[in-house]
Amino acid sequence: MKQPLPLASVADPIAPEALTPFRNRNVYIENYGCQMNVSDSEVIASILAGAGYGSETDMRSADIILLNTCAIREKAEERVFGRLGEISSLKRKRPDLVLGVCGCMAQRIADQIAERAPYVDLVMGPDSYRNLPEAIENARGAPYIDTRLDPLEDYADIAPVRAEGVKAWLTIQRGCDKFCAFCVVPFVRGRERSVQLENVVEEARRLADSGVKEITLLGQTVNSYNDGRHDFADLLEAASEVNGIERIRFTSPHPSDATDAMIRVMGSNPKVCSHIHLPLQSGSDEVLTRMRRDYRVKEYMEVVEKLRANVPGAAITTDIIVGFPGETPAQFEETYRLMERVRYDGAFMFKYSERGGTVAQKRYADDIAEAEKIERLKRIIALQESVSAEIYASKIGTAAAVLAEGVSKRSGDDLFGKTDDFKTCVFPKGGVEIGSIVQVEIVNSTPHTLIGRSASRGG
Ligand code: 5AD
Ligand code: SF4
Secondary structure, three states: OOOOOOOHHHOOOOOHHHOOOOOOOEEEEEEOOOHHHHHHHHHHHHHHHHOOOEEOOOHHHOOEEEEEEOOOOHHHHHHHHHHHHHHHHHHHHOOOOEEEEEEHHHHHOHHHHHHHOOOOOEEEOOOOHHHHHHHHHOOEOEOEEEOOOOOOOOOOOOOOOOOOOOEEEEEOEEOOOOOOOOOOHHHHHOOOEEOOHHHHHHHHHHHHHOOOOEEEEEOOOHHHOEOOOOEHHHHHHHHHOOOOOOEEEEEOOOHHHOOHHHHHHHHHOOOEOOEEEOOOEOOOHHHHHHOOOOOOHHHHHHHHHHHHHHOOOOEEEEEEEEOOOOOOHHHHHHHHHHHHHHOOOEEEEEEOOOOOOOHHHHHOOOOOOHHHHHHHHHHHHHHHHHHHHHHHHOOOOOEEEEEEEEEOOOOOOEEEEEEOOOOEEEEEOOOOOOOOEEEEEEEEEOOOEEEEEEEEEOO
16 A cells, blocks of 8 residues: 655654755655554654655655565565566666665565665664664665664654544554464564553643544554553553543454453443454464464454453454465365354455465465465455445444544545444535544445435534
8 A cells, every 4th residue: 555644744843953954855655564554654754854854745756765665475575576666767867866665574575675676775674763864864875774673662752743634543562472373573573562651641642632533552462562560451541531532443452462351441431442353364273273373263252252242333353364374175164154153344354475484484385276375265255245245234224423534535525434333434524524523324335335424413
């Protein structure tokens, strides 16, 4: 997903005497991958704005181009190599252009990037963004590589430069300690570390002051949050006390860290939204064991049942991987059947992609044929589409509270936003102000969207 960030529009003003010789140089950041990368791009934008760099939304007029990359599957990396190839022609025309690769792919395969794209100036891992200004300043021909992992880096003192809007991402934790067999994240993002609760609350206040109504707390296994004194349930409660913040979401929790306290807060605190993304990965205990997921189907289902019993109207979405090494047709059927049983509101579904250095790559052959992976993926996508369509259609005739986020791309007369349980809803503008939560009556649906008409205005 390409997402240039409008940096200058929201950067703090910089005193003229503090301006560096780079004040006329502009940065363009292109984002790939997950929300954590979006949040990191906002940190990068802040670090560079602080060093006097301006922002640019058009890559062709930028002096510095940074790609913030993803390494989760091979396809994500190949896309970036393709993009680098395109940018290399710009670089040939303008040799002073500084081109950098940041993020997980930079961390994972810095040497390969230097070899396959030797025209790249900087390769910067997720813990080295503080060094970006210096690295840009010193960019000279050969790639400069900075992929030190710093177990203490949490960027807590950096106020991210965000695009304006009524929603914001708030990183509360970095890294991951789980080491699932298929996953590269613990290698490229290092060990888990949590931002102190006070810093998170302070940032939430700052966001509320700037007009943000909804925050999404971010972490690789967000609900294993622990700052030494507080756990995730404490943090949800503390964040909900911030005046002006009306909705709190979080992503992505891990099933094994879904404590009763967390579920209780979800059910009882009106600001904490009734949606949870709960990655299953596989519905087979044997596959889960080989994946080194530390729960079994029974435990996962206990969490689902507790959520349904304690969080009224809870929506549950998930991640599924098909074609993990050794996944037999019968084991795949177990996943299919579990998806039928849970009836997820939505799912991200992936073919297994072997990643160098992971336990799965070292231990198991990537032995499911590509055609078979595609077949399995198609089957669960078809299942999920029909379940989603049914769930969305079942909302017709009900009322939902929707946070009006902006004008619909399809029609200037409509607004769009999300329901409390994370469904996109499109409804007529009427007199509704962006940033307000409105009661919408659902009159129609598609598999991924609710169509509404405003019933009344709420807070
Ligand atoms: N291959 C396919 N999918 C993967 N994921 C993580 N690693 C891989 C991989 N090697 C998926 C998981 C995870 C989501 C973010 O990406 O489902 O939850
Ligand atoms: Fe990867 Fe597992 Fe950590 Fe999620 S919990 S980031 S899948 S290692």
